[in-house]
Amino acid sequence: MSRRRPRILAAGAALLALGLAACTADDADPAEAGDPAADGTRAVTIGALSISETAPLWAAVEAGVFAEHGLDVTVQPIQGGAQAMPALINGEVDLTIGQPFGVLRATEQGLTVAIIAGYAESYAEGDDINAVVAGAGTDLTRPADLAGAKVAVNSLGAAGDLTIRAAVEQDGGDPDAIEFVEVGFPDAAAQLEAGNIDAAWVPEPFVSMIVGAGGSSVVYPYQAVIPGLPTLVVQATTQTVEQDPELVASVREGLADAFVWAEDNDDAVRQSLVDNLSLPEEAAANLPLPHFTTTVDQGVIQALADLGVEHGYFQTAPDVDMILVD
Amino acid sequence: MTQTPTRTPRTRRPSLAGTLRAVGYAAGLPALALLAWVLATDRSASLYFPSPTTIASTFAATWFGPALTTDVLPSLGRFAIGVLLSIVIGVVAGTAIGTTRWLRDLLEPMLEFFRAVPPVVLVPVLMLMLGVGDSMRIAVIVSGCVWPVLLNTVEGVRGVDTVLTETSRSYRVRGLLSLRSVVLPAASPQIMAGIRLCLSIGLILMVISEMFASSSGLGYRIVYFQRSFMIAQMWSGIVLLGLVGVAVATLYGFAERRVLHWYHGMREVARG
Helix, strand or coil: CHHHHHHHHHHHHHHHHHHHHHHHHHCCCCCCCCCECCCCCEEEEEEEECCHHHHHHHHHHHHCCHHHHCEEEEEEEECCHHHHHHHHHCCCCCEEEECHHHHHHHHHCCCCEEEEEEEEECCCCCCCCEEEEECCCCCCCCHHHHCCCEEEECCCCCHHHHHHHHHHHHCCCCHHHCEEEECCHHHHHHHHHHCCCCEEEEECCHHHHHHHCCCEEEECHHHHHCCCCEEEEEEEEHHHHHHCHHHHHHHHHHHHHHHHHHHHCHHHHHHHHHHHHCCCHHHHHHCCCCEECCCCCHHHHHHHHHHHHHCCCCCCCCCHHHHECC | CCCCCCCCCCCCCCCHHHHHHHHHHHHHHHHHHHHHHHHHHCCCCCCCCCCHHHHHHHHHHHHCCCHHHHHHHHHHHHHHHHHHHHHHHHHHHHHHHHHCHHHHHHHHHHHHHHHHCCHHHHHHHHHHHHCCCHHHHHHHHHHHHHHHHHHHHHHHHHCCCHHHHHHHHHCCCCHHHHHHHHHHHHHHHHHHHHHHHHHHHHHHHHHHHCCCCCCCCHHHHHHHHHHCCCHHHHHHHHHHHHHHHHHHHHHHHHHHHHHCHHHHHHHHHHHC
């Protein structure tokens, strides 16, 4: 009995390998992005995270803002930037909304993706939309104090821990002394309270929740290091950019209009938070939202790329001129 | 089962042809599959399906550097501790429950309940109770691995042949001596089957436990590579997990042959 086991395992592994090999056969031709329909409107699928930042997109689609630009937009929920990348590459979604750092990382690894427009950015001054917050019992007050502390970020090797490292270094602390640990945003408050971590990097509404419960804001890492750093950008494959400039242009115009419309229709945006994320109405009304804009400052993306190289996140410097298309 | 466990001093010397055939059988299908994989991915430019040669060349660089001490060994250590704890807890508690009727009646419904709870959903709770360190990860492994050992031990101990127990009792073999020389050996085929299940569950939970609140470990690394679009490295991690699985199964095979030597011998005799 026992002598057979390795053989069975090997057979299983072989079958798995065969199955995987078979998978490669049909990922060659990506589906054509948004074929024109009879009435001239084009179907476009945009992958977006189910987070509060997506609210203006949901609301504008429902209000028909994109229809004026000949676009029939479907918002496809995605799990995360990296998880959405295969869907973007094989054409399941035409565009995705994700972190700019993810695009830099993807191009470094040879994926041909580009940033076609901005989406949301952090605030260059005042209260920012994400912060490193400390639990009630800690005496962490400034970035340098984070050296030697256990700091949670939602995913390591991204803009969160990169900007925290830079902020600590800027303040005279040793970034290598920070002990990072991955904790999902919704779990951070409980972990802080239990004392398992000293501080956590979280976006709104968790910043307000934790500070309201007796915690304190230590630093706005984006604002401290790269003021106005975009939190989300619109991404497409370079293939789409080259072969379908019309689509790119109309999405850009439609989105710009959507943001103008969203500013005048804050109630509709707040309502879409209630409808899509099941937020309580009161929470939706008070939730701080980032600044929505389709313009991207090339200098800011370049600064992010340079910072990544400086801290060893990238082996080769990303070519921002190639990544950012207008 | 009217025989007492006996040791059969049989050793078989395998012939050269037999050995060659065994190797051919074991390696044939993997080699074919690998060949098919190479051919299928040879001209593929897809980043998500790198060829095995690319994966092989990243394998050493990825896992035999500092990652060996920061990721691989700590993971395997937690796996080993988790599995050993599960075996000890499972066998001790299982023997107690299996030999004591009232304890069994008391606990059985509750055991079935806890066994059905997937350990993955316990992770956030364990994180709050045990923090975000090694103890939480080991607890996740134990919370899933202990059940097959425990329940199989209960069944094995309870199912000991009554002729065997009554005969040994009439010879005044009682207490610890009876446990060590009669009950546990008689239950060992069932216990070993439980341990085999425990090993494969443990490997899965080792990976899962590192996907939460983590910054090192084999499971964490694989997710990190996936997120960073380092696809060849990610595949090399999956290959490494598979190899660990084969190694664990081989070790188990050795252990089982030692522990259940009498049992296999007896079955061969019974088959004639």
